[in-house]
Amino acid sequence: AAARDFAAVDLGASSGRVMLARVGGGELSLREAHRFANHPVRVRGTLHWDILALWHGVLTGLRVAGREAGGPLAGVGVDSWAVDYGLLDASGALLGNPVHYRDGRTDGVAARVAEVLPPRELYAATGLQELPFNTVYQLVAARGSAQLAAARQLLLIPDLITYWLTGRAGTELTNASTTQLIDPRTRGWSRPVAEAVGVDTGLFPALRRPGDPAGEVIPEVLAETGLAGPVPVWSVASHDTASAVVGVPAAGDRFAYIATGTWSLAGLELDAPVLSEESRRANFTNELGVDGTVRYLRNIMGLWLLQECLREWERAGAGYALEPLLREAARAEPLRSVVDAGDPEFIAPGDMPGRIARACARTGQPEPRDAAETVRCVLDSLALAHRATVREAQRLSGRSVETVHVVGGGARNELLCQLTADACGLPVVAGPAEAAALGNVLVQARAAGVLGGGLAELRGLLRATAPLRHHEPMGDAGAWDRAAARIAGGEVGR
Numbered sequence: 039a040a041a042r043d044f045a046a047v048d049l050g051a052s053s054g055r056v057m058l059a060r061v062g063g064g065e066l067s068l069r070e071a072h073r074f075a076n077h078p079v080r081v082r083g084t085l086h087w088d089i090l091a092l093w094h095g096v097l098t099g100l101r102v103a104g105r106e107a108g109g110p111l112a113g114v115g116v117d118s119w120a121v122d123y124g125l126l127d128a129s130g131a132l133l134g135n136p137v138h139y140r141d142g143r144t145d146g147v148a149a150r151v152a153e154v155l156p157p158r159e160l161y162a163a164t165g166l167q168e169l170p171f172n173t174v175y176q177l178v179a180a181r182g183s184a185q186l187a188a189a190r191q192l193l194l195i196p197d198l199i200t201y202w203l204t205g206r207a208g209t210e211l212t213n214a215s216t217t218q219l220i221d222p223r224t225r226g227w228s229r230p231v232a233e234a235v236g237v238d239t240g241l242f243p244a245l246r247r248p249g250d251p252a253g254e255v256i257p258e259v260l261a262e263t264g265l266a267g268p269v270p271v272w273s274v275a276s277h278d279t280a281s282a283v284v285g286v287p288a289a290g291d292r293f294a295y296i297a298t299g300t301w302s303l304a305g306l307e308l309d310a311p312v313l314s315e316e317s318r319r320a321n322f323t324n325e326l327g328v329d330g331t332v333r334y335l336r337n338i339m340g341l342w343l344l345q346e347c348l349r350e351w352e353r354a355g356a357g358y359a360l361e362p363l364l365r366e367a368a369r370a371e372p373l374r375s376v377v378d379a380g381d382p383e384f385i386a387p388g389d390m391p392g393r394i395a396r397a398c399a400r401t402g403q404p405e406p407r408d409a410a411e412t413v414r415c416v417l418d419s420l421a422l423a424h425r426a427t428v429r430e431a432q433r434l435s436g437r438s439v440e441t442v443h444v445v446g447g448g449a450r451n452e453l454l455c456q457l458t459a460d461a462c463g464l465p466v467v468a469g470p471a472e473a474a475a476l477g478n479v480l481v482q483a484r485a486a487g488v489l490g491g492g493l494a495e496l497r498g499l500l501r502a503t504a505p506l507r508h509h510e511p512m513g514d515a516g517a518w519d520r521a522a523a524r525i526a527g528g529e530v531g532r
């Protein structure tokens with residue numbers, strides 16, 4: 039079909055962006071209409087998302103996208119980070135600012151839930167990795183609050199933005215699968231889990247699947263953005279990681295992906311969930327993907343470690359620019375010390391260089407002596423966690439891989455990609471950095487009838503159009519084994 043223009047709204051934990059894509063007739067091109075910072079805000083002890091600043095960024099981005107597009111927009115789709123939500127009152131007004139998943143309100147909640155619902159049963163029913171901020175735990179933490187009592191609807195973040203664009207509420211499935219309230223076998227709500235933890239799934243509007251229509255941009259937003267209506271809004275894989283997995287330029291099924299941004303999400307695309315007790319203990323998650331797929335992966339701390347170091351150094355008056363610092367880190371001693379990049383001790387914000395140094399000391403390794411050594415420690419540690427996760431995912435699922443695809447902002451980090459190839463002992467294909475936005479527009483374009491086919495066809499178009507970089511594994515594979523053994527238990531990334 040002839041090429042059309044689509045706008046992808048992709049909200050990451052470190053920045054939001056509105057991307058303008060032209061798709062069809064063999065073409066797939068993407069450019070940034072607008073990027074805006076995402077700064078969490080702490081007030082009265084609680085860490086929030088600044089949702090109205092993000093909404094302002096979305097409106098600005100749509101205005102630019104509409105101006106720069108060759109014709110009327112054939113669609114808009116929204117994806118963002120998972121698990122968080124806004125509550126609406128009976129009139130549809132937002133009750134307070136959404137709470138950030140890194141807020142401390144969920145400390146200790148998983149343990150309390152485990153007393154009424156054993157982790158083994160929770161995993162068998164939902165297949166989700168135990169992360170302290172899963173929506174279930176947030177809702178248990180919020181129990182008894184005036185806000186939750188007043189709430190008539192709960193909208194996950196991308197569903198909230200979609201609601202503000204369209205006036206219509208829904209719950210998109212790939213992101214709903216991160217609530218820990220979805221059964222990955224039926225791909226519907228798990229009533230037994232909801233009942234056991236006392237969560238009313240009636241708060242969630244009806245489920246939608248990626249590709250379902252989500253409404254049209256309302257007149258108020260058309261006026262605000264100068265867009266010419268009607269503009270359809272499509273449900274996409276609204277969990278950014280699910281969109282990023284669509285945006286993996288893989289051929290065949292013998293690949294692992296690592297979506298690296300604020301988090302590293304490393305794993306495999308499967309046809310069915312792995313709900314074994316062994317999988318639970320290895321802390322793998324079964325999130326839902328498009329076209330009936332399962333995203334079998336593990337959350338690794340990701341470039342958050344680096345972002346937080348940069349923020350801390352900046353705060354202390356010694357700001358570093360990223361690229362020169364990465365060049366210095368590339369020259370630093372390899373594998374001098376490593377930390378467990380899966381350890382929840384790194385989730386909360388604050389003094390990351392100090393926490394990394396203490397983790398090194400605790401495991402009998404030398405503390406990094408400067409910023410470059412700290413960055414090298416972070417990247418070596420991430421590569422080590424990538425390796426453990428790619429290996430274990432294969433073992434637990436019985437699927438073996440030949441290639442590792444690195445997508446997301448971290449695909450721009452050549453050192454990280456090379457270290458990941460070296461650690462995994464597998465070739466790494468790096469790019470696209472904007473995989474989530476690409477996955478978002480591919481699903482829209484298919485829904486709009488501009489593209490056809492399944493994931494293989496969508497990825498074929500990506501391979502033909504996205505610039506990719508190849509990294510062959512190099513160096514001494516044994517060095518990675520020895521480094522892994524320095525961290526307690528000898529296994530990292532859980």
Ligand code: ADP
Pocket residue numbers: 049050051052053298299300301341342344345360361364446447448450451452471
């Ligand atoms: P999120 O969507 O979680 O906000 P992104 O996928 O946008 O994250 O990735 C952001 C990360 O990408 C940054 O923290 C940074 O480490 C990395 N990154 C971005 N640009 C570059 C670059 N030019 N070189 C190396 N790394 C980069």
Ligand code: LRH
Pocket residue numbers: 050051118119120121139277278279299300301303337
């Ligand atoms: C990445 C991501 C990840 C979730 C986390 C909360 O942006 O969506 O998949 O676990 O944010």
